[in-house]
Amino acid sequence: MVQAYGAEAIRVLSGLEGVRVRPAMYIGSTGPEGFHHLLWEVLDNAVDEALAGYCDRIRVILHADGSATVEDNGRGIPVDIHPQEGVSALEVVMTRLHAGGKFEKTAYKVSGGLHGVGVSVVNALSEWLVAEVHREGRIYRQRYSRGVPEGPVEEIGRTQRSGTRITFKPDPEIFGEQEFDYQVVRHRLRELAFLNPQVRFYLRDERSGAEEKFHFRGGLVEFVQHLNRKREPVHRKVVYISGERDLVQVEVALQYHNGYTETLYAYVNNIHTREGGTHVVGFRTALTRALNRYLAGAEGLPKNLRVKLEGEDVREGLCAVISIRMPDPQFEGQTKMKLGNSEIKPLVESIVFEGLMRFLEENPSEARRIATRVVQAARAREAARKAREIARKKGEALEVLTAGKLAECQEKDPEKRELFLVEGDSAGGSAKQARDRRFQAILPLRGKILNVEKARIDKVLSSEEIKQLVASLGAGIGPDFDADRSRFRRIIIMTDADVDGAHIRTLLLTFFYRQMTEIIERGWLYIAQPPLYRVNEGKKDVYLKDDAELDAYLFTRALKQVKLKVGERELPSPETRTVLEHLAGLERALSELLRRGIPPEGVLILVRQGFTRADHFDDEERVRELTRVFRERGYAVGRVKPSTHRESAYEFEVTSSRGGYVSFSVGPELPTRREFREVLRYYGKLEPYLGKEVRLEVGEDTGVWEDLVSGLSSILSRVRELGRKGLHIQRYKGLGEMNPSQLWETTMDPERRTLLRVEVQDAAEADELFTTLMGEKVEPRREFIQTHAMEYRELDV
Amino acid sequence: MAGKLTRCPVCGKPVSWEENPYRPFCSRRCKLVDLDLWLSEEYRISVPREVLEDETEEVEGGKV
Numbered sequence: 001m002v003q004a005y006g007a008e009a010i011r012v013l014s015g016l017e018g019v020r021v022r023p024a025m026y027i028g029s030t031g032p033e034g035f036h037h038l039l040w041e042v043l044d045n046a047v048d049e050a051l052a053g054y055c056d057r058i059r060v061i062l063h064a065d066g067s068a069t070v071e072d073n074g075r076g077i078p079v080d081i082h083p084q085e086g087v088s089a090l091e092v093v094m095t096r097l098h099a100g101g102k103f104e105k106t107a108y109k110v111s112g113g114l115h116g117v118g119v120s121v122v123n124a125l126s127e128w129l130v131a132e133v134h135r136e137g138r139i140y141r142q143r144y145s146r147g148v149p150e151g152p153v154e155e156i157g158r159t160q161r162s163g164t165r166i167t168f169k170p171d172p173e174i175f176g177e178q179e180f181d182y183q184v185v186r187h188r189l190r191e192l193a194f195l196n197p198q199v200r201f202y203l204r205d206e207r208s209g210a211e212e213k214f215h216f217r218g219g220l221v222e223f224v225q226h227l228n229r230k231r232e233p234v235h236r237k238v239v240y241i242s243g244e245r246d247l248v249q250v251e252v253a254l255q256y257h258n259g260y261t262e263t264l265y266a267y268v269n270n271i272h273t274r275e276g277g278t279h280v281v282g283f284r285t286a287l288t289r290a291l292n293r294y295l296a297g298a299e300g301l302p303k304n305l306r307v308k309l310e311g312e313d314v315r316e317g318l319c320a321v322i323s324i325r326m327p328d329p330q331f332e333g334q335t336k337m338k339l340g341n342s343e344i345k346p347l348v349e350s351i352v353f354e355g356l357m358r359f360l361e362e363n364p365s366e367a368r369r370i371a372t373r374v375v376q377a378a379r380a381r382e383a384a385r386k387a388r389e390i391a392r393k394k395g396e397a398l399e400v401l402t403a404g405k406l407a408e409c410q411e412k413d414p415e416k417r418e419l420f421l422v423e424g425d426s427a428g429g430s431a432k433q434a435r436d437r438r439f440q441a442i443l444p445l446r447g448k449i450l451n452v453e454k455a456r457i458d459k460v461l462s463s464e465e466i467k468q469l470v471a472s473l474g475a476g477i478g479p480d481f482d483a484d485r486s487r488f489r490r491i492i493i494m495t496d497a498d499v500d501g502a503h504i505r506t507l508l509l510t511f512f513y514r515q516m517t518e519i520i521e522r523g524w525l526y527i528a529q530p531p532l533y534r535v536n537e538g539k540k541d542v543y544l545k546d547d548a549e550l551d552a553y554l555f556t557r558a559l560k561q562v563k564l565k566v567g568e569r570e571l572p573s574p575e576t577r578t579v580l581e582h583l584a585g586l587e588r589a590l591s592e593l594l595r596r597g598i599p600p601e602g603v604l605i606l607v608r609q610g611f612t613r614a615d616h617f618d619d620e621e622r623v624r625e626l627t628r629v630f631r632e633r634g635y636a637v638g639r640v641k642p643s644t645h646r647e648s649a650y651e652f653e654v655t656s657s658r659g660g661y662v663s664f665s666v667g668p669e670l671p672t673r674r675e676f677r678e679v680l681r682y683y684g685k686l687e688p689y690l691g692k693e694v695r696l697e698v699g700e701d702t703g704v705w706e707d708l709v710s711g712l713s714s715i716l717s718r719v720r721e722l723g724r725k726g727l728h729i730q731r732y733k734g735l736g737e738m739n740p741s742q743l744w745e746t747t748m749d750p751e752r753r754t755l756l757r758v759e760v761q762d763a764a765e766a767d768e769l770f771t772t773l774m775g776e777k778v779e780p781r782r783e784f785i786q787t788h789a790m791e792y793r794e795l796d797v
Numbered sequence: 798m799a800g801k802l803t804r805c806p807v808c809g810k811p812v813s814w815e816e817n818p819y820r821p822f823c824s825r826r827c828k829l830v831d832l833d834l835w836l837s838e839e840y841r842i843s844v845p846r847e848v849l850e851d852e853t854e855e856v857e858g859g860k861v
Contacts, residue, residue: 258808260826303839376807376830383833450841458841466835478832479825503842510840514806514831517820764821767806773842 016097016147019124023174026121028335035170035178038122040188042070042166045119047192047270049074050199051325055163059202060189062180067128067169076135076162079153088153090142094123094131095149122168123147125175129168134159146171182210190214194223195270195323220253220321223265228319231257234373235366241355247327248344250351252283254320256373262315266322268329268339277332277339279324282348287314289349290356291374294367298360301368305375313377324348387478390470406472407432411439419472419488420528420748421445423495423504427735431494434740434748441488443472447504459500461507475516483518491519492755494528494747496734503773510770513763520763526755530735530747536728543746545754551584554723561699562719566708567692582685583708583716589678596675596769598664602654604709605629606670607683614668617649626666630654645669674765683709698722807831 019026027034027041039060049055055074062068078089085092097120123129124147133140139157143150170178182205189201193214201214216222221238234256241252266273266280273279288311295306324344332340360367411417418440422428428444435442448462470477474487493508495501505527512525519525531543533550544550555577564576571579590600609626610616617623620640627637638653645651651667670676686708694705698718705711735743747753803820805812807827814820822828834840 258810376826379833380826380829383829383831383836386836387829387832448838452843456843458843460838460841461835463836463838478829499844503844507840507842511835514821515828515835764803767821770840770842771806 016095016120016124019097019121020146020174023125027125030175032178032181032184035175036180036184036188038125038168038170039068039070039180039185041122042068042119042168043188043192044270045166046070046072046074046164047196047199049164050196051269056198057200057202058192059204060185062182062185062203062205062207063167064206065169066179067167068180069165069167071163071165073161073163076133077131077164079133079135079140088142090131090133090140090153091149093119094129094142094144095120095147097121119166120147122166125171126168127171127173129166132165132167134161134163134165136162179207182208186212191272192270194219194226194321195267197222220251220323223321224253224255224319227263227265227321228255228257231259231319233257234317235369237363237366239356239359239366239370241352241359243351243355245347245351246343248347249325250279250348251323252320252352252355254287254318256317256370257319258317260316262317263319264322265320266339267324268331269325270323271329271331271337273331273337273339275333275335275338278341278343278345279322279339279348282345283320283322283352284311284315285345286349286352286356287318290353290360291371293357294360295371295375298367298371301371305371307375307378309374309378310381313381314374316377317373322348383478387476387480390467390477405443405468407435407437407442409435409437409439409441414487415489417441417488418490418492419443421469421491421493421508422735423447423501424734424736427494427496430736430738430740430743431748434743436744436748440748441472443468445469445504445508447500447507459503459507461504461511466511469511473516473519475519477515481516481518483516483522483524486519486524489524490526490755491524492526492528493758494530494735496736497530497532497731498733501734506766506770506773509758509763509766512758513760513767517760520758520760523757525758525763527758528747529754529756530732530738530743532732534730534732536730537726547588548584550729551720552581554720555580555584556723557725557727558698558719558723561722563697565695565697566689579686579689579708580716580719582682583712586679586682586686586709587712587716589675589682592675593673593679596673597662597772598670599656599662601633602630602635602664602666603676603679605633606666607680611671612680613671614646614649616671617643617646617651617668620650623650623652627652630666643667643669674761 023030023034027037043058043060046055046058049072050058052074055072057073059071060068061071077093080089081087082089082092085096097118123144126144127146129144129147131142131144137158137160138155139159140153141156142153186203189203189212193199193201194216197215197217197219199215202212203214204211218225221240224238238253238255241250243250264280266276266283268277268279288309291314292309295301295309326341326344328341330340332338360370409417416439420431420435420440420442422431422442422444424444424446428442431442431444445461445465445468447459447465450458450460452458472487473491475482475485493505495505509525512520529545532546533544535542535544535550535553542553544553559573559577562576564571564579566579590603593603594600606612606626609629611626623640627640630637634656636655638655640650640652643649643651646668649668651665651669653663654666655661655663671680689708691707694708694711694715696703696705696711696715696718699722701718703711703714703718705715708715730737732738735747738746745752803812803814804810805823805827806821807830808823810823812821812823817823819825819828822831
């Protein structure tokens, strides 16, 4: 393995003539780049010695007089007499152009200095240069002046070490008054240290006294971590791949981050190939191929990750370093910074592809994160394309409008136009008959039903429906969305009071919230309030909007026959009515929380323990105390941990399997919920009556409870039952159950209807609910839906 | 929502509402990803079939 490195290994290619005449031909320029190039050239020689395995320390010193020293602990340049040249090999290396061990593949397998031209050029362009060689126990020295030896190689002493030390001062005749830039040198040394983890680099600047050491055992992995240090990595573990084939060593490290830019550094024999080349092409091809293969084949990957990636998708947020070492690199391109060897592409591609597949297989969670990241990039690319398509095709938009789905109105002024988004075809039909066609337009939307499993169905807004909605509004979508262009100033969602209706409404609200936020912010989105109940008493019909209205109606009827006694006091009739309404309000607020997965008992524990504001969760000790209360009531309680909603606060998970699986988070977010505030409001109003025995006389019937809250539902149901006597109550499930004139009177007529304006907060809540309903298939969520799905039929916004 | 921090529906990062043209998302990117999910019909609400079947029964009088 160790070849003799003597004078015969040095081949002479040509002399130094012309270097001083045309320096730019050899070092690119005589500006700062060329000036520093001199140092890189010398440094590369030292690194080559390290690559060959003979050196592990390299020291660079920037001297006060403008000269620089590069010192290594390698074998030392040979000093014996060169067979063809008749002078020492050192002198040949230092004074003959294109002379050096690197041109003889047997001495160095790979080398970095090749993009340069050999240290002889540095010598030719230096005012003076001193080469000192420690080799075979002796110290040799030779001085040169502008490339010309001042004398033969001298032996100046004895040594224990080996190595080469080159000190040179760039010639001011060539470069003018330039200095080595500490930051530039430092940057290159750090880069070399990342690329060559086996080598320690030392830098000293005698002008400023600065001194640094660079040594990164982690190599490329550490390089990538360094590049990503100010970013948020998508996956923790850096992907590292290495392999060797046909004397070519390939090393790659990569890690995705949350940003959009690509950071890619590619090196060939330590040379930064800024223009890329065949190694980079091979790498990119392998990356796209491997990730596509993974997405197509990995088990348990959600369907929405099955996407075909394009090259640009895998580049976004990529931070990668490629380093290859090879004999005979061919550099092309304007600045000779591009690798041209065509055999390298397939070689790098196959090593990277295999390595990446192995990594993805062995690191499933990192793989999943990477997949999610690149799929998002693909999705964004797709969405931008589709949005442009939808927005651009004016003709198609018109087609949608004339295809009969949208029932247009006559009015042209957007301020006066109303668009009803009506769920279902039959309801759409009666809405079309009921409307005032002068200013009310109707777009029926039904959602699309997908049968994915026997036991359940999935509901989506079809892409066709979204296109129709976008076309009807005329305000574009995606990057082109412009609320000012909306053809309607009132957009009214009108859905049935059933599960289907609730789902379409949730989907639509979520869609508007996310993609047409400004429509909501401007107050243009409404929800129609069709009556929920029709109450028939003899010949009289009454329409009631919701449960609260129905309760008020029933309580009025029942009140004459109800006596409510709290403690020792019998409440007068108006007070009884108020108490009943507050109880009903509390019941509604609790059941709304239950729909969101929080059982009434849990809520009442919080209220009674005084956890009524977010900052009440700041006291860790109190929160721990609270977990004890939950535990005593038979709930399983998770660890108390810092809250994700409020920095200073704590939270914990509570799980119960009583009466259906329930799991919810108890923390500072809860008291901020609207429903929770409602609970508090009603609870506060009822407070003066609590803690006292309750006696309710309903006609003949008398019931006794410990307290109003513990009797909550039975008290209410007794009163309701009485109030209901002699009534026929119809609960509308669908708009289609109303005839057109009823629908007009109760819901659409601007003179009589009430509309609920959607606030951003409402839509945000719908989004939250939507997220709970659609999120990835996680078992607890499924059980949650099964337990509470019945409640969703009354979903409010 | 003024001054309120929400979370980006796509990536979960905290999002400021003010002066954020991509609200409620953190970035153009996430907003586009979301749009693509809508247009490829990936956003689904999943319902147990029996819930829908229960709906067909007539509900007489009062609360369900």
